[in-house]
Amino acid sequence: MAATGTGRFFEGLSARFRAGRDVALRAFLSRLSAANGGALRVLDLGGRVDYWARVGFDFLDAHDIHIHCINYTTDELRLNVGQHPRITAEVGDARNLPHLADGSFDLVHSNSVIEHVGRFADMLAFAGETRRLAPAYYLQTPYFWFPIDPHSPRAPFIHWLPNPLRLKIVRRVKVGxxxxxxxxxxxxxxxESTMLIDKSMLRALLPDARIRFERLxxxxxxxxxxxG
Known part of the structure; x- marks a missing residue:
């Protein structure tokens, strides 16, 4: 399998991509804030305070953006509660949020989350809530046909293998x-905690989306x- 150097190299590239992604997200939020003409309410499915620290707390202040995170576990929740006045959080299942009314937020956001919610039926439920809870959304997910799964950066191509073969590998080698x-x-x-998808699958999940690629x-x- 790939040497650990491959993992370090990919981690470095991933950091550069995250920085570029942050720039694109800030541009999207800026446009939405200008169109909204006031405070912006963002629902972040699977969100964390450290992610928004990277986007920039000063940016949130300048555009009057308030973030509410849905975390799947109490351990994730503890990382968010009381960390910043513009960020609130609760435990919930992003596939089913009946206590939140349609259009409760201005934007639903998720970053590398949909690939972790389960099988395709679970993704449909997640996508349905994404579309229901705000008029705008911004979702990112790794692409299946890229040769390196970011969850297994030390083992290129492993996500293309059948599960029995993947099992043999991960029981013996640290791939992620x-x-x-x-x-x-x-x-x-x-x-099974990760299921990467391709563009046709994402189109089926979010038929009203503008879909674009990040490229390397x-x-x-x-x-x-x-x-939006």
């Missing part, structure tokens, strides 16, 4: 952030879906 374990159930949970050396690396 988790250490290898001989426990089959634990390893399979890690494998002309290769599509990530998908961005926007509305």
């Amino acid at each position: 952030w988790a250490r290898p374990t001989r426990d089959v159930a634990h390893s399979m949970r890690n494998i 050396l002309l290769l599509p690396k990530s998908l961005i879906a926007e509305r």
Whole structure:
């Protein structure tokens, strides 16, 4: 399998892409804020304070943007609660948020989340809530056909392999952030916790989106879906 140097190289590239992605998100938020003409309410599905720190707290202040995060676990929630006055959070399942009314927010955002919510039926539910809760959305997810899965940067192409073969590899080699374990159930949970998608799948999930690629050396690396 790939050497750890591949992982370090990809991590460095990922950091550069995150910086570029932050610029694009700030531009999108700026346009939306200008069109809205007032405070902007953003629902971040799976969001974290450190992500918005990277986007810029000064930027949030300048554009009067308020972020509400939906976190799946209490451990994730603890990372967000009380960390910044413009960011609130609650525990919830982003596939089903019936306590939030249609159009409760100005924007729904998610960054590398939809690939973790389950199978395609779960993604449909997640996408449905994304479309229901705000007139605008901005979603990013890694692209299946890029040869490196960002969750397994030490093992290019592994996400294209059948699960039984992936299982043999991850039980013996550290391919991502988790250490290898001989426990089959634990390893399979890690494998099945991520399901990358391609453009046709994202189009089916968000049929009213403008979809574009982030590219590395002309290769599509990530998908961005926007509305609004």
